[in-house]
Amino acid sequence: MSDTCASEVGKAYGKRIYLITTLQAVPRGTEGAVSLEGTLAGVMASAAIALVGWGVGLIDLLGVLLCVLAAFIATNIESVIGATLQAKIGWLTNEVVNILNTLIGALAAILLALAWHWYSLLPQI
Numbered sequence: 001m002s003d004t005c006a007s008e009v010g011k012a013y014g015k016r017i018y019l020i021t022t023l024q025a026v027p028r029g030t031e032g033a034v035s036l037e038g039t040l041a042g043v044m045a046s047a048a049i050a051l052v053g054w055g056v057g058l059i060d061l062l063g064v065l066l067c068v069l070a071a072f073i074a075t076n077i078e079s080v081i082g083a084t085l086q087a088k089i090g091w092l093t094n095e096v097v098n099i100l101n102t103l104i105g106a107l108a109a110i111l112l113a114l115a116w117h118w119y120s121l122l123p124q125i
Contacts, residue, residue, distance in 0.1 A: 002071035003078055003101050005045035010038020020079040032083020034076070046071035066112045074105030 010017065011028050014035030019026045026033050050067035053059045059067065078101040086092045 001049050002042040002046035002105075003075045003098070006034075006038040006042030006075050008038075009041035010035040013037045019083055020076065021083045031086050032079045032081075034079050039075075042075050043068060043072060062116065063113075066109055066116070070105050070109035070112055073108040074101050077101070077104050 010033070014028065014037045017026055017028055017030070017033045017035045018024065019030065020032050020034050046068045047064070050059065050064040050071075053067070054061060054064050078097055081092075081097055081100060086094075086097060
């Protein structure tokens with residue numbers, strides 16, 4: 001949901017659109033382009049979904065934060081993939097990139113949760 005909202009809101013309402021790899025201004029709809037409006041929409045969308053998970057008891061508030069952060073990471077890595085690889089690799093369609101985005105988000109959430117767990121096991125100073 002983060003990626004879809006970021007893409008659609010960015011295309012429709014983004015005032016300044018930049019290529020994520022160079023931060024150079026690019027036209028709307030450019031693969032790998034980002035905007036402040038789209039980025040904020042993506043964060044709000046991921047927060048909305050995570051809050052639903054919290055509301056029905058699937059995750060705690062820390063889980064909400066980790067989900068939002070993982071979605072932000074995955075959405076931005078997907079933009080990097082779009083800016084650097086998608087045009088060069090024929091089979092790397094939008095659908096494949098969306099699958100990669102989902103995989104990256106899941107891996108980011110797992111790694112963030114493990115990092116938090118390991119941090120919580122450190123002796124407190």
